[in-house]
Amino acid sequence: MxxxxxxxxxxxxxxxxxxxxxxxxxxxxxGATGIVKERMDAMERIATAMKRVGAMMNGKTDYEAGEVVRAAETIHRHGGENLTRLFPKDSLQRPTRARPDIWRDWQKFKSLADQVALYSDVLKDAAENGPVGSRQGMQSGVQPDKQSGGGQMMGQEPTDDPEQLRQMPARASFMRLARTCKACHTAFRTRK
Ligand code: HEC
Known part of the structure; x- marks a missing residue:
């Protein structure tokens, strides 16, 4: 019964x-299948990690360095060759939004994939610096006008220098990483 x-x-x-x-x-x-589905899944995973960190940067959730480190590690695992290997030549099966330019300008595509690996690693190191201006940042001699990490918001060109970014508030490397996502999507992904 x-x-x-x-x-x-x-x-x-x-x-x-x-x-x-x-x-x-x-x-x-x-309905994506095969390699196209695989890379969409990978992109979704890094997007989820970015959103988690973004919420902390916006103050929507409490800042936790350990969480930022974990998110950065997730993103790092999907950067570099682990990203480029998901784009074998001419893999344009529906419903992909990948553009054929990827294989015409492979060097640029590869360099952006490498930047994902680089700046996620930088973000991992910067996590301990806190989201915005912190003592650690001050002590390292980073100029106060860089303290917000939002050079962009203050009308300045944000820095690309990984070593400088490692000393800066986590917000700076997060923004730099987000810029990499955007640059690749603008160049290599079709609009909806
Ligand atoms: C080297 C280029 C490149 C970089 C860097 C990159 N992307 Fe993408 N991304 C793509 C391409 C190309 C597609 C479209 C893939 C397809 O439709 O086959 C895509 C698709 C996506 C999608 C949609 C996935 C889906 O389900 O359709 C999301 C979300 C995404 N990317 C997030 C990110 C985030 C967040 C970052 C930065 C941390 C990032 N991407 C970095 C190239 C890149």
């Missing part, structure tokens, strides 16, 4: 889970 009862109860739960999983997948990737 109990067994039969259990089965009856379990079935609707299972199908609800299945429906959710399928709906979620379809919503995100609309």
């Amino acid at each position: 109990a067994n039969r009862f259990g089965l009856v109860l379990r079935r609707p739960v299972l199908s609800a889970v299945t429906v959710l999983a399928v709906a979620g997948g379809a919503f995100a990737h609309e």
